[in-house]
């Protein structure tokens with residue numbers, strides 16, 4: 617029986633989870649199975665697989681989730697977005713997840729496709745992630761549902777207080793835990809915890825961690841998701857930009873310090889954005905795991 621993340625969170629004080637994205641080529645998929653097998657040796661509490669903006673990688677998400685559960689016996693969470701789906705289509709995909717014994721879903725709104733400035737729901741679709749949570753909850757307790765959280769506030773949200781109230785709506789709709797957007801200043805995370813606790817969000821909020829291995833890619837990644845890069849990060853990584861070895865070493869050092877600060881401050885675990893790469897995560901985890 618595949619375990620629900622809500623049960624794992626109730627049982628364990630600290631959890632360690634790993635996020636993968638579906639590769640675009642068959643060779644990439646083969647490689648990902650090898651990488652995931654190696655990640656299994658790190659005793660993951662669960663894996664997660666992201667959901668693309670459209671096209672064939674969407675079906676691949678479900679296939680990977682299904683296969684990871686079967687091959688590695690690791691509960692695997694299916695990221696799922698409202699983008700481009702009518703409500704009836706969303707309901708159909710959820711039915712298929714149930715048929716395949718996928719029991720953990722990260723319910724997201726998703727973003728507009730590249731080039732489209734403002735978010736618009738699909739015809740007959742859903743506008744916000746809390747509505748997707750409600751739809752998944754029509755299946756009762758079969759699924760454990762997670763949602764996204766934004767320590768700096770969501771990029772489209774006018775202020776942090778409104779952002780907190782929107783998180784509360786997602787929890788009230790039936791989600792059971794939060795995984796955060798990446799961030800580099802732990803103060804953002806701890807301020808966020810305080811802010812959302814004040815409006816009654818009482819579930820575990822797991823920080824999302826990005827290992828730093830490439831300065832230019834980091835900038836691109838953060839432009840896409842709206843995360844702030846503190847001056848300290850520029851100061852460390854800009855002078856060694858292009859030097860792979862030095863960036864890797866400084867990246868591990870920076871993220872180890874970040875993870876220790878989070879766990880010391882009471883974070884309930886760590887969720888790694890692995891970018892399908894084992895090495896930096898393995899090294900960081902070996903240094904911070906408790």
Ligand SMILES: Cc1cc2nc3c(=O)[nH]c(=O)nc-3n(C[C@H](O)[C@H](O)[C@H](O)COP(=O)(O)OP(=O)(O)OC[C@H]3O[C@@H](n4cnc5c(N)ncnc54)[C@H](O)[C@@H]3O)c2cc1C
Pocket residue numbers: 665666667668669695696697722723724725726727743744745746764765770771772773778779782785786795796797798824
């Ligand atoms: C851990 C994590 C994993 C992710 N994985 C994926 C992935 O696999 N695929 C992908 O495409 N994207 C992914 N994303 C990105 C995510 O889809 C985007 O950040 C998206 O912009 C917001 O999604 P959401 O679920 O938070 O949306 P929502 O919770 O719907 O919020 C979207 C915006 O609407 C506002 N809002 C919410 N409720 C209301 C309301 N009732 N009234 C008015 N405004 C409201 C919010 O404040 C926010 O500004 C991920 C993000 C995180 C943090």
